[in-house]
Amino acid sequence: MRAEQISVFLENKTGRLCEVTGILAENNVNIRALALADTSDFGVLRLIVDDTEKAKDVLKQAGFTVGKTDVLAVEVPDRPGGLHAILDLLQTSRINVEYMYAFVQQSGNNAVMIFRFDNTDEALKVIQEKGMRVIDGQTLYGM
Amino acid sequence: MIYDIEYETMPREALEAIQFRRLKATIERGYASVPFYRQQFEAAGITPGDVQSLQDLSQLPFTTKQDLRDNYPFGMFAVPMENVVRIHASSGTTGQPTVVGYTARDVDTWAGLMARSLMAGGATRGDMIHNAYGYGLFTGGLGAHYGAEKLGASVIPVSGGNTKRQVVIMKDFGPTILTATPSYALHLAEVAEEMGVSFRDLKFKYGVFGAEPWSESMREEIEAKLGLVAVDIYGLSEVIGPGVAMECYEAKQGLHIFEDHFIPEIINPETGEVLPDGETGELVFTSITKEAFPVIRYRTRDITSLNPQPCICGRTMVRMSKVSGRSDDMLIIRGVNVFPSQIESVLMEMQNVEPHYQLVVDREGSLDTLTVMVEVSEAMFSDEVKSLQNMEKAITKNIKDYLGVSAQVKLVEPKAIARSQGKAVRVIDNRKI
Numbered sequence A: 001m002r003a004e005q006i007s008v009f010l011e012n013k014t015g016r017l018c019e020v021t022g023i024l025a026e027n028n029v030n031i032r033a034l035a036l037a038d039t040s041d042f043g044v045l046r047l048i049v050d051d052t053e054k055a056k057d058v059l060k061q062a063g064f065t066v067g068k069t070d071v072l073a074v075e076v077p078d079r080p081g082g083l084h085a086i087l088d089l090l091q092t093s094r095i096n097v098e099y100m101y102a103f104v105q106q107s108g109n110n111a112v113m114i115f116r117f118d119n120t121d122e123a124l125k126v127i128q129e130k131g132m133r134v135i136d137g138q139t140l141y142g143m
Numbered sequence B: 001m002i003y004d005i006e007y008e009t010m011p012r013e014a015l016e017a018i019q020f021r022r023l024k025a026t027i028e029r030g031y032a033s034v035p036f037y038r039q040q041f042e043a044a045g046i047t048p049g050d051v052q053s054l055q056d057l058s059q060l061p062f063t064t065k066q067d068l069r070d071n072y073p074f075g076m077f078a079v080p081m082e083n084v085v086r087i088h089a090s091s092g093t094t095g096q097p098t099v100v101g102y103t104a105r106d107v108d109t110w111a112g113l114m115a116r117s118l119m120a121g122g123a124t125r126g127d128m129i130h131n132a133y134g135y136g137l138f139t140g141g142l143g144a145h146y147g148a149e150k151l152g153a154s155v156i157p158v159s160g161g162n163t164k165r166q167v168v169i170m171k172d173f174g175p176t177i178l179t180a181t182p183s184y185a186l187h188l189a190e191v192a193e194e195m196g197v198s199f200r201d202l203k204f205k206y207g208v209f210g211a212e213p214w215s216e217s218m219r220e221e222i223e224a225k226l227g228l229v230a231v232d233i234y235g236l237s238e239v240i241g242p243g244v245a246m247e248c249y250e251a252k253q254g255l256h257i258f259e260d261h262f263i264p265e266i267i268n269p270e271t272g273e274v275l276p277d278g279e280t281g282e283l284v285f286t287s288i289t290k291e292a293f294p295v296i297r298y299r300t301r302d303i304t305s306l307n308p309q310p311c312i313c314g315r316t317m318v319r320m321s322k323v324s325g326r327s328d329d330m331l332i333i334r335g336v337n338v339f340p341s342q343i344e345s346v347l348m349e350m351q352n353v354e355p356h357y358q359l360v361v362d363r364e365g366s367l368d369t370l371t372v373m374v375e376v377s378e379a380m381f382s383d384e385v386k387s388l389q390n391m392e393k394a395i396t397k398n399i400k401d402y403l404g405v406s407a408q409v410k411l412v413e414p415k416a417i418a419r420s421q422g423k424a425v426r427v428i429d430n431r432k433i
Helices: A016-026 A052-061 A082-092 A120-129 A137-142 B012-033 B035-044 B054-059 B065-070 B104-120 B139-151 B163-173 B182-194 B216-226 B340-348 B385-403
Strands: A003-011 A031-038 A042-049 A066-077 A097-102 A110-117 B084-093 B096-103 B128-131 B154-156 B177-180 B206-210 B229-236 B241-247 B255-257 B262-267 B281-287 B298-304 B331-333 B336-338 B357-364 B367-375 B407-412 B427-429
Touching: A003 A016, A003 A052, A003 A110, A003 A137, A016 A031, A016 A042, A016 A052, A031 A097, A042 A052, A042 A066, A042 A137, A042 B385, A042 B407, A052 A066, A066 A082, A066 A120, A082 A110, A082 A120, A110 A120, B012 B035, B012 B054, B012 B281, B054 B262, B065 B096, B084 B104, B084 B139, B096 B104, B104 B139, B104 B241, B128 B139, B128 B163, B139 B154, B139 B241, B163 B182, B177 B182, B182 B206, B182 B216, B182 B367, B206 B216, B216 B229, B229 B255, B331 B357, B331 B367, B336 B340, B340 B357, B340 B385, B367 B385, B385 B407
Parallel strands: B128 B154, B128 B177, B177 B206, B206 B229, B357 B427, B367 B407
Antiparallel strands: A003 A042, A003 A066, A031 A042, A066 A110, A097 A110, B084 B096, B229 B241, B241 B255, B262 B281, B281 B298, B331 B336, B357 B367
């Protein structure tokens, strides 16, 4: 039920992000979701793409430092309090969210949030027990 | 004024006779008491008896910093520990600094040399000396301190750091001589200005600055900002500490080497060949009075030249020009010696960190800054910013712990560090010295 995310180390310099998107475009890799965390010196770009292995290979070949992480894509009811219900549940279960960001596409009437947990297994168990839907990687990449 | 008229103004011929006598004694003692020197001599097929003139010194093998490290900690000591009254150490690679020792007589010799130096720099008995060299394993603080007391001046052992308190002391106590690294002197002036204190209103007359290279333009800046006469002092712990050579305030043209205690040579750093007076090369010292830690032809790696011309101050001792560079890759950052290899070994000892690094040295205002750029390898990379920031903090801390220097660590992309012909450029020094 997990999805794979790649992360790329970027210096805070003009054109670095553009370099990454350029390489992915050239290799016909489609970006499905993206988030950038930055400090004054560097940033970490997180990506969900339609072909994780290929994206990883081409970026590495271009000299980038690339990592791969498991994340969970959770369906969130698209109404007030939808996201809160999930976060409240996680908090009650003492599960820590490292970071999260939104997926571009909707799943039916639901929004999709990408979550990175410190304990992915435990998080998956809790979320599924409460009947919330987690989208598996293959479905997610093709959405 | 001259502290030791007899020796400092001795005719060359008499001086050379003393040098030869002392050199012979040093060589015999080194050979008899330090296994390293005996091995060096035997390997070169030389016995102490072969040294029959001062010129024969050039036949003896060199001693390098690596030799001192190989004999860490006390292997180069020529006396039993019960005769050693003081130990100093210079910064070194992880767990391997250079350790030096002093007998009671060595400490007294050193104090005398520093008294000479302070007086050559304008200090007299009636002066109050604000000693902002660091006290501790570093030889600067205690070296200047003992010299000041020997001279009979009043010394304020303020050491380095706590700059605001230093300004208050300077204002309230009214010291007349400042001893510090030149960059710290400028920093003091900046902090004083921020506090609304003008150095021009203080009582300083002379400043004795050393432990790091500084230029004539920096001298002008210091003299203008601090309102004092700035003179250069030279020394290194391996030879004795500060007080090996000192500029006189009368001429301010080169540093008089106290040749009745140290014999200088200038060599070609590539071939080891001795160069004639006036030519620029690497400075080599042989100590001729030290008991606990004699050095024979120690390669300082400092680049300079010797000037035997008589000086207007009356001293007959040869002058070395201001040190213009190094024949190795050592950097001096805020008075701390830093070798790129030391940073490398700090990085190597950390898990997941690869030793792809570059050091960038800048001078912001008057203080040197060191930035260590480290390439992010896959092993150390994380999708979480905080773990990368923790990595930066850990590297900063380890550099501070091992080398005693504050560095800013910056993670960079792989291959971000310029490589020339496959070899990484390890150091970029943007300081204008």
